[in-house]
Amino acid sequence: xxRSLLAPAAVMLSFGGAQADTGAVLTTYADIAQATFEDSxxxxxxxxxxxxxxxxxxxxxxxxxARLAWKAARVPYxxxxxxxxxxxxxxxxxxxxNAWPLDEGLIDYVDEGTxxxxxxxxxxxxxxxxxxxxxxxxGAQVDATQITPALLETALQEADGIETNVAxxxxxxxxxxxxxxxNGTGPGxxxxxxxxxASGEACTNGNCDRRAAYLVAATDLLVSDLAWMVAQWxxxxxxxxxxxxxxxxxxxxxxxxxxxxxxxGERMRLGLLLNDPEEEQDCFSDNTHNxxxxxxxxxxxxxxxxxxxVDGSVVSGPSLADLVAATDATLNAELVGKLxxxxxxxxxxxxxxxxxxxxxxxxGRGDARGEALIMAGVNGLxxxxxxxxxxxxxxxLDQLEIEGSDSLDAPGKVAE
Amino acid sequence: MLKPLLTAxxxxxxxxxxxxxxxxxxEKAVHQQILxxxxxxxxxxxxxxxxxxTDCAPTSQPLRTAWNAAFDDWxxxxxxxxxxxxxxxxxxxxxxWPDSRGTTPKTLKRLIAxxxxxxxxxxxxxxxxxxxxxxxxxxxxxxxxxxxGDAGYACALTRALSADIAAKTAGIARDWxxxxxxLMMTPGSTYSPYxxxxxxxxxxxxxxxxxxxxxxxxxxxxxxxxxxxPRPGRAEARLSGRSQRHVVLSLQALKQLAVILSEGDQALQxxxxxxxxxxxxxxxxxxxxxFAGVEDPQKRLKIEILQQTVKLIREQQxxxxxxxxxxxxxxxxxxxx
Numbered sequence: 076x077x078r079s080l081l082a083p084a085a086v087m088l089s090f091g092g093a094q095a096d097t098g099a100v101l102t103t104y105a106d107i108a109q110a111t112f113e114d115s116x117x118x119x120x121x122x123x124x125x126x127x128x129x130x131x132x133x134x135x136x137x138x139x140x141a142r143l144a145w146k147a148a149r150v151p152y153x154x155x156x157x158x159x160x161x162x163x164x165x166x167x168x169x170x171x172x173n174a175w176p177l178d179e180g181l182i183d184y185v186d187e188g189t190x191x192x193x194x195x196x197x198x199x200x201x202x203x204x205x206x207x208x209x210x211x212x213x214g215a216q217v218d219a220t221q222i223t224p225a226l227l228e229t230a231l232q233e234a235d236g237i238e239t240n241v242a243x244x245x246x247x248x249x250x251x252x253x254x255x256x257x258n259g260t261g262p263g264x265x266x267x268x269x270x271x272x273a274s275g276e277a278c279t280n281g282n283c284d285r286r287a288a289y290l291v292a293a294t295d296l297l298v299s300d301l302a303w304m305v306a307q308w309x310x311x312x313x314x315x316x317x318x319x320x321x322x323x324x325x326x327x328x329x330x331x332x333x334x335x336x337x338x339x340g341e342r343m344r345l346g347l348l349l350n351d352p353e354e355e356q357d358c359f360s361d362n363t364h365n366x367x368x369x370x371x372x373x374x375x376x377x378x379x380x381x382x383x384x385v386d387g388s389v390v391s392g393p394s395l396a397d398l399v400a401a402t403d404a405t406l407n408a409e410l411v412g413k414l415x416x417x418x419x420x421x422x423x424x425x426x427x428x429x430x431x432x433x434x435x436x437x438x439g440r441g442d443a444r445g446e447a448l449i450m451a452g453v454n455g456l457x458x459x460x461x462x463x464x465x466x467x468x469x470x471x472l473d474q475l476e477i478e479g480s481d482s483l484d485a486p487g488k489v490a491e
Numbered sequence: 492m493l494k495p496l497l498t499a500x501x502x503x504x505x506x507x508x509x510x511x512x513x514x515x516x517x518e519k520a521v522h523q524q525i526l527x528x529x530x531x532x533x534x535x536x537x538x539x540x541x542x543x544x545t546d547c548a549p550t551s552q553p554l555r556t557a558w559n560a561a562f563d564d565w566x567x568x569x570x571x572x573x574x575x576x577x578x579x580x581x582x583x584x585x586x587x588w589p590d591s592r593g594t595t596p597k598t599l600k601r602l603i604a605x606x607x608x609x610x611x612x613x614x615x616x617x618x619x620x621x622x623x624x625x626x627x628x629x630x631x632x633x634x635x636x637x638x639x640g641d642a643g644y645a646c647a648l649t650r651a652l653s654a655d656i657a658a659k660t661a662g663i664a665r666d667w668x669x670x671x672x673x674l675m676m677t678p679g680s681t682y683s684p685y686x687x688x689x690x691x692x693x694x695x696x697x698x699x700x701x702x703x704x705x706x707x708x709x710x711x712x713x714x715x716x717x718x719x720x721p722r723p724g725r726a727e728a729r730l731s732g733r734s735q736r737h738v739v740l741s742l743q744a745l746k747q748l749a750v751i752l753s754e755g756d757q758a759l760q761x762x763x764x765x766x767x768x769x770x771x772x773x774x775x776x777x778x779x780x781x782f783a784g785v786e787d788p789q790k791r792l793k794i795e796i797l798q799q800t801v802k803l804i805r806e807q808q809x810x811x812x813x814x815x816x817x818x819x820x821x822x823x824x825x826x827x828x
Contacts, residue, residue, distance in 0.1 A: 081661070176592070177672070185559065191597070194593060194725075196591060196592070196725075235720070236716075236717060236720055239591075239592075262565060263601045331821070331822040332822060335821070335822045336822060336823060344580075344583075344585075348580055348583050348587075348620065348621040348622075349585075349587075349594055349598075349620045349622050350618075351594060351598075351620065351622075353592075440618050440619070440620070442616040460822050461684075464690075464819075464821045464822065464823070465686070465690075466692070467819055467821070468689065468818075468819070472819070
């Protein structure tokens with residue numbers, strides 16, 4: 076019915092005159108992807124240097140520097156999440172760098188009183204690689220006397236086929252820098268002492284050299300993984316080529332899937348409904364408010380065709396917004412308005428958290444103020460998804476969406 | 492909640508000249524599946540709550556029978572996750588599953604250990620984690636002795652959980668009956684969340700797609716795991732022996748919706764009907780109530796064949812229905828990782 080009324084986007088555009096064409100829009104999209112991943116790489120390299128300094132001369136200040144570098148690295152990376160879902164190359168790779176939630180006892184010591192330990196779901200949830208140079212895993216003996224990027228990547232990541240065995244990426248590094256947050260929904264983040272990296276007698280919690288080796292290996296791996304992704308978006312890169320071929324539905328699939336199922340659903344609403352402080356994405360560092368905020372910014376970036384880099388410069392060009400405006404100006408205004416509303420709502424949540432009301436406190440049972448802050452973001456994301464679907468329909472992308480959407484064909488489960 | 496809106500809609504409608512009529516498929520889906528389905532769920536849940544008030548013992552046969560009947564009625568409508576089920580997070584409070592991190596038993600254990608009095612008032616229940624509410628939480632209390640040690644608290648919990656389920660399902664049924672059905676039938680009217688008839692049709696199409704995805708990925712794939720590492724412990728509602736039953740019930744309900752959405756194209760409708768019948772008879776023939784057979788190569792094969800049949804419905808029938816309706820799958824709550 077509807078499709079017979081709608082000409083394909085390309086045909087409609089020929090009536091539109093001088094505005095953006097699909098190819099130029101996709102080029103802007105790929106340019107933003109390239110810049111976002113490049114910024115993710117350079118900020119991860121800064122983290123790598125801060126980690127090297129910490130390991131070379133452990134101190135409270137060196138640990139704090141590394142933590143600040145980690146937080147700075149999250150800013151561009153979270154804005155890259157909108158490139159998942161629509162781009163198979165990004166989606167297939169993403170688990171290496173940003174998998175969550177994790178059973179952190181796989182990696183290092185945990186609080187014996189509150190940590191659940193090995194479970195039916197994951198018998199390696201308390202493996203503690205830092206403390207055990209040799210161990211059995213899935214019926215085979217693993218030699219972990221040398222902790223290397225290869226060991227993390229091949230033997231430990233998703234060990235035994237369990238997704239929560241996360242050995243690599245931002246959240247593994249986050250755990251190494253902060254340790255467990257044992258404050259529940261009360262104030263305070265993880266409080267790993269810098270002496271966990273001290274040498275000789277000053278070393279706390281044992282195996283400081285192995286812990287340092289783990290942190291270095293995980294950070295090196297993050298840098299090399301990001302470098303690989305940057306290459307995919309260069310002119311001639313595979314991700315750039317695939318995105319150009321995939322068309323506009325690539326952009327919209329990423330926007331809609333991140334808005335709805337992933338961010339509004341799994342990451343925000345679910346945590347609130349469970350009142351569970353472990354249901355916050357950056358649970359060790361209490362940085363979740365920033366991660367959510369920059370996800371929201373990233374969704375808007377790809378629609379309006381502009382990304383502000385970490386050095387303050389702006390990458391911009393012909394945008395999907397221009398294209399929609401030429402077809403249906405009201406719909407474009409509707410979506411731009413909703414994207415702004417969402418970013419503003421997430422900004423309110425971020426401001427409250429920056430002022431000391433941490434995200435895990437917002438999740439507390441019966442905390443009406445926290446619930447209102449989080450739900451304003453959720454409602455904005457859900458609302459903008461409806462308009463994203465309208466854009467899909469208005470551009471006549473229906474069939475592409477059914478056939479070409481990775482997230483619809485092979486999604487995970489909402490509560491995992 | 493929505494009642495004042497309905498009045499407003501009825502007043503507004505004559506003036507809202509741009510309101511349109513939803514498709515005949517949507518009208519049928521609402522009147523043949525949605526309204527009767529949620530009315531049945533609300534009635535069965537009220538009976539369950541009454542049974543718990545009469546006898547809260549976990550071994551009480553009337554209570555278990557009533558719980559099973561209400562759970563059946565939930566599974567039959569559990570794919571209809573939009574509008575009234577999402578208001579006040581009602582569906583989350585009815586059904587938190589899959590629970591890959593064991594949050595339900597963990598939260599229940601804490602309530603029981605602390606003899607937390609929060610459960611004794613409806614307002615208090617409202618603020619309890621959804622992991623410790625609804626049909627799946629109640630299953631632990633009724634069927635796992637580890638949650639029955641403190642008989643007094645277990646009784647209070649059973650009554651609180653069933654009353655909460657009754658209140659939530661009554662709210663869903665009421666909103667559908669009093670307002671949402673009318674709003675769905677009049678896209679473009681002032682208070683309708685839908686701008687066009689196509690958006691209404693798409694909502695129902697998405698419900699079908701999401702329901703199939705959930706049965707395939709959560710109900711079947713989770714316990715299947717991999718051949719080397721099957722995961723029978725992940726089967727849905729296995730404490731009460733309902734895993735296989737849920738697959739059958741959900742496929743039957745999804746078939747009804749798929750056939751309605753295929754209306755007007757006889758060949759398509761026949762294909763859809765036949766494909767679902769194959770899946771349903773495969774599911775019924777499993778004779779494996781909790782999918783323990785995922786560890787037995789012979790029985791596992793049969794579950795895998797069913798899984799393939801459902802996959803085929805998703806790849807072929809679903810796409811054909813979408814083509815016929817002229818709508819896309821859009822985004823659903825299962826997107827993401």
